[in-house]
Amino acid sequence: MHSKRVLKKISTPFESFGPQGAILMVNMVDPQVSTMRVFLEAVEEVGIPVLGVANKTDLVDGAGRAAVEGELGLELIPASMSTLEGMEEIRTRLAETFAPKDRIAVLGVFNSGKTSLIGNLTGLDLATGNLPGTTLEFTAYPYGDYVLIDTVGQIIDVSKPMMVSVDLSGCESTGERIARVLRQDAEGILATLEVAVPAIETVVGVLRECIEAGNKIVVTGAGASALVAMEMAGQGLETGVPIMVFTNNLGDMQPISFAKGTGEEEAGLSRYMSLAINDGDVVIGISASGGTGFVYHALERARARSVITVAITENVDTPLGDAADYVIKSNAKPEGPSSSKVQAAHLAIGHALLLTLADERGVSADRSIELMLPEVVPTKKMGIK
Ligand SMILES: Nc1nc2c(ncn2[C@@H]2O[C@H](COP(=O)(O)OP(=O)(O)OP(=O)(O)O)[C@@H](O)[C@H]2O)c(=O)[nH]1
Ligand SMILES: [Mg+2]
Structure with a gap:
């Protein structure tokens, strides 16, 4: 794999x-x-x-x-x-x-x-x-x-190996390299801002209706997109959104992997996720490429029921784009064979979705602090298992 x-x-x-x-x-x-x-x-x-x-x-x-x-x-x-x-x-x-x-x-x-x-x-x-x-x-x-x-569908630069997401050629110092990476990440977000606001706005409305009807959001992604999914779920929980996350990161901590291992092609993961998804929920699949196996499969399974599907992806003409009722397209390319600008843009999209939602639902400062504070339940003191 x-x-x-x-x-x-x-x-x-x-x-x-x-x-x-x-x-x-x-x-x-x-x-x-x-x-x-x-x-x-x-x-x-x-x-x-x-x-x-x-x-x-x-x-x-x-x-x-x-x-x-x-x-x-x-x-x-x-x-x-x-x-x-x-x-x-x-x-x-x-x-x-x-x-x-x-x-x-x-x-x-x-x-x-x-x-x-x-x-x-x-x-x-x-x-x-x-x-x-x-x-x-x-x-x-x-x-x-x-x-x-x-040819393969990757950027092929005739003069540079471009084995990282951002082309660092011509940079003469460490500081210049760092500044270029930071600037390019920011540019990927700005280029996304130019195209993605209407789609994000639509999805904010979809999420709000879903929550107000007593349903929840399930977010999923693999690898770097798993981190984006985790961050979205974290932001959601801190603002009182009913949200769950499933990824293939730390796969050996999820029951499905005990039997089968985890990987992007693991349909067992999308089946397992389906158990947590109810009709009326919204499933958000994140994949930079739009081709991550269990992620688009989870959306395909969800869509076969009364579940609303949302894709966050750079590439809409893909299985993930096809499986989504609503697509939020980032616009962070071009990148080299690795990607980081797309992930930065996806993180920003996740923040835009959840923070807008929180504000429009009137989550107060007091309420969000309450949600962020650790909640402690008394636990046994004796050292016997
Ligand atoms: N509807 C439609 N589908 C097309 C057209 N051209 C290609 N496809 C479909 O688009 C998908 C991608 O086509 P490919 O020829 O594999 O594309 P590629 O550029 O070689 O893709 P990679 O090998 O992944 O880089 C396939 O499912 C094709 O059947 C077209 O003009 N119209
Ligand atoms: Mg081809």
Whole structure:
């Protein structure tokens, strides 16, 4: 499990595959413009021609394309790898843009449809899927006179290893590095502020109704998102919100792990969580990638009942986004293979949700101090078990 997770996060500079051209796949369901810009900068640095594709047009109306084109400074061919719209134009423009024998890297974030495009062009039956990271290694496929290179959906910077979330190149002192990390975390939160307020506002209303009806909130996440979930539950309890948290952290302290171990792919964890969830509750799933197994599975199980589901994620076109009635999208990318800006943004979203809720429910200073103070019950004094 862990080795797979690490593998998913390793990206190879695409320069090492000697590309002479690039196709940039933009997922119009979630264009992630700031990340696409990093791909474009990397391509420009190598100085190779690039062809832009606006994919998944079957799922969105076309109005957003011009805005994305403007932001990227790149024309995008409207296309759908499902309905095959735009395939003819892609074939034609590909032949016009690239020279025969060129090696063309197909770039884009995960789930943008890179492998689907290569499958459509070559007629090969390739593995695709909406779990982030279906393609885990660079693979070359012949297509007529060209070679298409399928890539992993991570930022690939041609000049830097970028093995941490924040690019620290160019920093000359420890102080500069520290300042850059702090600034980038703050920028991730500010960029989230620009897009997420309406969704957070809606969810505050949903949570308030849920609590006023006598129901509760259940929050879940894995790894770093588990810490965000814990913090949300902590803030909730300090402000009188009925809230529970389930994570795979400290998994060996949860009964399910005694028998089966814990991992992101552990459906036993989502089943166990379901026992604590009643109709009318709200389940909040947190996952930066949107692809954490037990987290999206818990929401899928909840949604099959009368339970309201909320996702906090950077990536909405994912199993977690699909399983949620309400999605709060952070906007903290671009990041390197590791993530920290997204987690900082998710923490801020959690605070925004719970503190707004507390204020609007009129939690007084006295009441919150009461909730924070330890409550002691008398316990036995004799030393006999
Ligand atoms: N509706 C719709 N679904 C699409 C389209 N293109 C791809 N998909 C689906 O989106 C998911 C992701 O497609 P992939 O081709 O695996 O995407 P990828 O960019 O290779 O993803 P990774 O390998 O994870 O980086 C799959 O479930 C595809 O079937 C499209 O145009 N419309
Ligand atoms: Mg792929």
